Amino acid sequence: MDFQPTLPIPISFISGRYLLFSIDFVTYLRREHNICGVLTGTLPQIPQQNVFLGLPLELMPEEARVLVDKGVACIVDEAKAHQGMQSLLEEDRRKYLRELESQGLHASRIFAERKGQKKAETLKKIAEKKAKGKAQAKPQSEESVNAATATSEPSAANDEPASVVDFFAGDTPTPSTSSKGTSTGTPAAQAFHVTPATSYPPLPDPTTSSELIVFRPDVPSSYPLFAHMHSRGYFLSPGLRFGCQYVAYPGDPLRFHSHFLVVSSEWDQEIDLMDIIIGGRLGTGVKKGFLLGGPRQAKTEDGSEIERTESVRTFSIEWAGM
Amino acid sequence: MSLKQEQLPDLELSALTKLIDSASASGNPVDATTIQVLHNLQHQHLWTNLQIHNLAAPDTSNDFPPVRKLLSGIPPNRVYTHPDEQLYMLQKGIREDELRPERLFVIPTAQGQPWSLRRMAFAFDALNDVEVTDDVNELKGPEVDAEKSKVLDEYYEKRTEAIATQEWGSKRMLLAMVDKGMGGDGTVVYYVVQEGEVKPRQN
Numbered sequence: 001m002d003f004q005p006t007l008p009i010p011i012s013f014i015s016g017r018y019l020l021f022s023i024d025f026v027t028y029l030r031r032e033h034n035i036c037g038v039l040t041g042t043l044p045q046i047p048q049q050n051v052f053l054g055l056p057l058e059l060m061p062e063e064a065r066v067l068v069d070k071g072v073a074c075i076v077d078e079a080k081a082h083q084g085m086q087s088l089l090e091e092d093r094r095k096y097l098r099e100l101e102s103q104g105l106h107a108s109r110i111f112a113e114r115k116g117q118k119k120a121e122t123l124k125k126i127a128e129k130k131a132k133g134k135a136q137a138k139p140q141s142e143e144s145v146n147a148a149t150a151t152s153e154p155s156a157a158n159d160e161p162a163s164v165v166d167f168f169a170g171d172t173p174t175p176s177t178s179s180k181g182t183s184t185g186t187p188a189a190q191a192f193h194v195t196p197a198t199s200y201p202p203l204p205d206p207t208t209s210s211e212l213i214v215f216r217p218d219v220p221s222s223y224p225l226f227a228h229m230h231s232r233g234y235f236l237s238p239g240l241r242f243g244c245q246y247v248a249y250p251g252d253p254l255r256f257h258s259h260f261l262v263v264s265s266e267w268d269q270e271i272d273l274m275d276i277i278i279g280g281r282l283g284t285g286v287k288k289g290f291l292l293g294g295p296r297q298a299k300t301e302d303g304s305e306i307e308r309t310e311s312v313r314t315f316s317i318e319w320a321g322m
Numbered sequence: 323m324s325l326k327q328e329q330l331p332d333l334e335l336s337a338l339t340k341l342i343d344s345a346s347a348s349g350n351p352v353d354a355t356t357i358q359v360l361h362n363l364q365h366q367h368l369w370t371n372l373q374i375h376n377l378a379a380p381d382t383s384n385d386f387p388p389v390r391k392l393l394s395g396i397p398p399n400r401v402y403t404h405p406d407e408q409l410y411m412l413q414k415g416i417r418e419d420e421l422r423p424e425r426l427f428v429i430p431t432a433q434g435q436p437w438s439l440r441r442m443a444f445a446f447d448a449l450n451d452v453e454v455t456d457d458v459n460e461l462k463g464p465e466v467d468a469e470k471s472k473v474l475d476e477y478y479e480k481r482t483e484a485i486a487t488q489e490w491g492s493k494r495m496l497l498a499m500v501d502k503g504m505g506g507d508g509t510v511v512y513y514v515v516q517e518g519e520v521k522p523r524q525n
Contacts, residue, residue, distance in 0.1 A: 232519060250521070259521050271437045273499050280513045289522035294439050313443055316520040320401055320496055320512035322367055 003028055009073040010200075010207050011064055012056075013214055018064040018075065019056040021197045026057045033072055034235050035063050036253060055197055060238060062226040064217040069227075069306070075214040076206040085203065096202040104191035111192070222246075222264030223305055224295040228312035229262060236262070242282065248291065260291035260316070267296050276317060284319035291316050338508065351432070356391045359430040359498045362510040369395035371425070371456070377448045389445045392452060393428040393498075396461070401426060402514050404490040405523050410480065414473055421474070422463030425454060428496045429515075446493055446517050491520040 003024045012019045020026050020037065029035040037060070039053040059067075067073035200206065207213070219226075222245050229236055235249040244261035261283050265271055271292075279290035293314030297307055335343070338361055342354045356374060363369040372395035379390075400418045403411070411418070429445050431437065466474065484490040494516040501509040 260519065265439050267440050268438055273431055273433060273435060273437050276497065277499065277511060277513065283522070287522060287524060289520065291519060292439070313439065314519055315442055316516045316518065318514045318522060320514045322401060322512050
């Protein structure tokens with residue numbers, strides 16, 4: 001039932017941003033790897049409509065790095081990958097377009113089928129309602145014996161809907177026949193227009209070509225703390241809203257309130273005590289903790305973040321109320 | 323006519339200034355901050371059995387000035403209860419004032435004092451080596467009937483267990499900060515600091 005992609009998942013690297021264009025990958029990463037990202041896509045004609053955003057999903061460099069380090073994803077240089085677009089054979093192009101059309105047909109067929117089913121269901125409901133109304137009206141008009149009405153009710157209910165359905169039968173055939181009818185009888189012009197969100201196919205899968213893969217996203221110095229929290233099962237989202245680096249949720253953000261405002265610091269980096277108070281007070285004010293943490297190990301030349309992540313220590317801060 | 327100059331009264335220093343002067347002859351600012359927080363805990367928050375703990379110098383000399391002193395004392399009321407512990411207490415019908423008082427540690431700091439994760443970690447690590455001399459009579463809870471004391475014993479047992487597994491949070495301290503900035507009115511603010519990721523209270 002749940003979509004299982006072939007790993008690694010390609011993360012599109014476009015002008016310095018990490019993007020995902022496939023809804024299957026987006027749901028998979030959220031479900032299995034606690035990565036939410038931020039939906040950034042809007043309508044090209046009405047970009048001010050930003051309440052409900054859609055694909056693509058933008059990932060923080062930290063999220064991309066965590067996925068790469070876990071071997072779940074790889075970073076693909078999309079500009080390079082799309083250079084092959086011009087050299088696409090005419091034949092391949094046609095084949096791809098035909099494929100899209102057949103997908104559109106399939107989609108429209110399913111849509112029609114659903115519509116038919118829904119219609120039939122609604123009619124059935126209306127019929128049942130009518131039958132009930134009549135059955136209730138009967139005993140009121142004819143003062144018959146209780147036993148007689150009791151037996152007549154179910155039979156009436158059975159008879160009535162059948163007659164109503166018959167009445168409309170010519171108009172709406174049963175769902176199974178309707179779907180067949182539309183698919184064979186209607187012209188191909190009715191096929192839905194499919195706009196694929198990704199360009200593989202027609203381009204070859206980029207994860208198979210090593211030259212397209214860019215290794216290791218560059219991450220800020222707060223990455224060890226991010227990776228530490230992520231490894232503890234927290235969902236992390238950008239902290240702009242609370243003036244911190246990350247907001248940490250103990251589960252999917254749709255189900256849980258967040259627990260921490262996360263701020264990272266280097267081991268010997270000077271912290272203004274006032275910042276601890278500001279964070280602690282704000283956190284307590286919004287029922288969260290202020291989490292200050294960082295790696296004991298200083299950043300080294302070779303940039304290995306794994307050891308740094310293992311050396312992370314964190315402190316949770318709340319107002320004492322005194 | 324000549325204006326007569328008024329005789330000035332003999333102005334005295336505040337009690338706190340006198341205390342700081344007398345108690346920290348070294349003139350060390352860390353000592354002065356410690357005394358000021360101690361004074362605040364004792365007289366504003368009515369803590370008892372206050373103690374000052376001198377910490378050993380850190381191994382590395384690049385940390386200057388290090389955290390040199392911790393305070394500890396017994397607050398009149400519980401300062402912090404972990405949310406899961408609170409749930410347990412609610413289920414068992416235990417009220418906070420039925421529990422025996424507990425010693426809590428405090429890191430004294432002053433506004434503008436340089437701070438870092440290393441210092442915070444040093445203070446928490448030092449907690450393992452701090453020696454406390456407690457008067458047993460001071461740590462007695464209020465008198466309760468036999469049934470209640472059985473429930474409380476169960477609670478204390480569960481608590482020891484939960485502290486070992488860090489289910490109810492781990493090491494915790496108060497971070498006290500003295501206002502030394504504009505005006506420097508001597509306000510002291512307190513924040514609960516806990517090691518690790520401890521979920522917030524739902525106040």
